[in-house]
Amino acid sequence: MAQRERWGSRIGLILAMAGNAIGLGNFLRFPVQAAENGGGAFMIPYFISFIILGIPLMWVEWGMGRYGGSIGHGTTPAVFDAMWKSRIAKYVGILGIFLPLVILIYYTYICSWTLAFSISSIFGFFPEADSIVGATSSSEYLAPYANYLGTYIGSTGDGLFLKPHYSAYIFFAITLGGGMLILAKGIAGGIERLCKIAIPALFIMATILFVRIVTLDSPTDPTMTTARAFAFLWEPDLSGLFSAKVWLAAAGQVFFTLSLGLGAVITYASYIKRDEDIALDGLSTASLNSFAEVVFGSTIAIVSAVLFFGVDGAAEVSAGGAFSLGLISMPAIFSHMPAGEFFGFLWFGLLYIAGLTSVVALSQPVIAFFEDEFDWSRKKAVFWLTLFFVITTALPMFIKGSLDELDFWVATFALVILALFEIIIFFWFFGSDRAWEEINRGAQVRVPRLFYYFMKYITPLFLCIILIAWVYEQLPSVLSNGDTGVWAARLFLAVLLMVHFAVVRAAWKRRGRRNQ
Numbered sequence: 471m472a473q474r475e476r477w478g479s480r481i482g483l484i485l486a487m488a489g490n491a492i493g494l495g496n497f498l499r500f501p502v503q504a505a506e507n508g509g510g511a512f513m514i515p516y517f518i519s520f521i522i523l524g525i526p527l528m529w530v531e532w533g534m535g536r537y538g539g540s541i542g543h544g545t546t547p548a549v550f551d552a553m554w555k556s557r558i559a560k561y562v563g564i565l566g567i568f569l570p571l572v573i574l575i576y577y578t579y580i581c582s583w584t585l586a587f588s589i590s591s592i593f594g595f596f597p598e599a600d601s602i603v604g605a606t607s608s609s610e611y612l613a614p615y616a617n618y619l620g621t622y623i624g625s626t627g628d629g630l631f632l633k634p635h636y637s638a639y640i641f642f643a644i645t646l647g648g649g650m651l652i653l654a655k656g657i658a659g660g661i662e663r664l665c666k667i668a669i670p671a672l673f674i675m676a677t678i679l680f681v682r683i684v685t686l687d688s689p690t691d692p693t694m695t696t697a698r699a700f701a702f703l704w705e706p707d708l709s710g711l712f713s714a715k716v717w718l719a720a721a722g723q724v725f726f727t728l729s730l731g732l733g734a735v736i737t738y739a740s741y742i743k744r745d746e747d748i749a750l751d752g753l754s755t756a757s758l759n760s761f762a763e764v765v766f767g768s769t770i771a772i773v774s775a776v777l778f779f780g781v782d783g784a785a786e787v788s789a790g791g792a793f794s795l796g797l798i799s800m801p802a803i804f805s806h807m808p809a810g811e812f813f814g815f816l817w818f819g820l821l822y823i824a825g826l827t828s829v830v831a832l833s834q835p836v837i838a839f840f841e842d843e844f845d846w847s848r849k850k851a852v853f854w855l856t857l858f859f860v861i862t863t864a865l866p867m868f869i870k871g872s873l874d875e876l877d878f879w880v881a882t883f884a885l886v887i888l889a890l891f892e893i894i895i896f897f898w899f900f901g902s903d904r905a906w907e908e909i910n911r912g913a914q915v916r917v918p919r920l921f922y923y924f925m926k927y928i929t930p931l932f933l934c935i936i937l938i939a940w941v942y943e944q945l946p947s948v949l950s951n952g953d954t955g956v957w958a959a960r961l962f963l964a965v966l967l968m969v970h971f972a973v974v975r976a977a978w979k980r981r982g983r984r985n986q
Contacts, residue, residue, distance in 0.1 A: 474539060488665070488758045498795065498796040506719070538552065539741060559895070562891055570835050570836070578859060580825070586622065591810075608779040612794075625870065632869065647856075654848060664826075686777050700769075703776075714943075731886060732832065734834060740838070750915070772788070775788070844977060869958050872962075889933055890933045893925060
């Protein structure tokens with residue numbers, strides 16, 4: 471077996487891990503979740519979840535990944551099989567390849583929208599609406615911009631099928647091709663080099679947008695100040711602390727924001743040195759991501775919406791979801807802002823960079839699997855992965871309802887299951903003392919002992935509660951949806967999962983023959 475690649479530098483590793491975590495969810499999903507769940511009150515369960523769920527799971531995944539890399543493997547089927555001496559371990563680990571692969575089927579396509587919108591902004595292609603002053607409602611004023619997005623993705627017509635604008639295929643090809651080209655260049659030469667440029671650029675762009683937003687004046691209400699706009703998001707509605715929905719939303723956001731339960735962190739960590747200080751590196755990555763989310767993600771979209779549409783209008787926009795906030799209201803806001811074309815270009819460029827770094831991170835587990843288990847070259851693995859995406863992205867691109875269905879099962883439901891398996895296997899089957907020493911190996915300052923008990927008892931209990939609550943609150947309504955597009959997505963998931971079982975089974979048969 472060829473020697474495994476390594477990250478070229480510690481800062482490159484941290485930036486790459488940050489690139490994996492910082493994605494569209496930081497700037498689109500987070501502000502909507504905060505606005506819909508009590509504003510400032512949402513931040514209390516958010517930070518509690520970050521401490522007892524996010525940071526422990528981050529360290530668990532770094533520890534598992536580094537251990538896997540030391541034995542020549544960087545994906546969950548092999549890592550689970552090494553840590554848990556059970557015949558089913560490798561099949562449970564399939565989720566660590568299956569989930570990121572399915573997410574990328576629609577995530578890459580969505581990422582390409584942001585590139586298209588960045589170009590549309592700088593060239594002034596967005597529609598011109600009537601003055602925001604005097605509009606009877608935010609939805610009335612935003613209608614041309616909603617229609618612009620609908621026309622681009624082809625959702626304005628009736629029937630089962632979507633009919634995207636021809637440019638959607640071009641920008642998808644650019645995004646997919648760019649991501650795969652970066653992956654083909656390897657860990658240090660491709661992913662690390664991208665993130666060393668992209669993450670600093672992202673923070674610079676976010677800072678410029680942040681400064682511009684906080685210095686805006688409201689075009690509709692002279693009494694609306696930036697301070698009042700911030701209050702919409704940060705003044706706590708303490709009644710939300712007694713709502714299970716708010717706690718579930720906060721815990722779910724922590725999962726999304728740190729890319730936990732997906733296998734990507736484990737794969738990235740498998741390329742680090744045996745004595746790398748993962749305690750400090752993991753904490754640095756998590757903190758960098760949360761800073762981007764809490765400071766920039768909560769400010770740019772929500773505060774600007776309050777300034778332009780008022781409190782009621784911003785609440786209405788937020789209720790429309792992440793796409794309504796980020797891809798509909800923001801173009802409208804930029805169209806009435808001095809130098810709006812430039813700031814719109816920055817906003818969507820920021821989203822594109824955040825999305826692209828996540829695309830390459832989520833692609834790495836399947837590439838690593840074929841490199842580790844089948845001795846494929848990286849270029850061969852990237853070629854077949856590219857072909858897979860070209861074929862399968864047709865589902866969310868052309869079938870209505872399939873994107874949301876894929877997102878629920880793999881990015882909302884199954885990742886909690888994988889995270890639960892990770893922590894149980896690492897701290898209970900592999901052994902809590904061995905796991906604790908693995909996390910602290912090479913640490914300049916050891917992790918506080920309190921987190922040992924979090925990882926062994928509190929975090930898995932919290933995950934079980936989340937899983938049970940999600941099943942109780944969301945699963946019945948999801949299963950009751952009988953739309954054709956929904957069933958097409960479910961059939962696709964079932965077939966793809968069976969293919970994964972067959973591939974992993976073939977890999978272990980090959981391993982057995984090789985070891986004879």
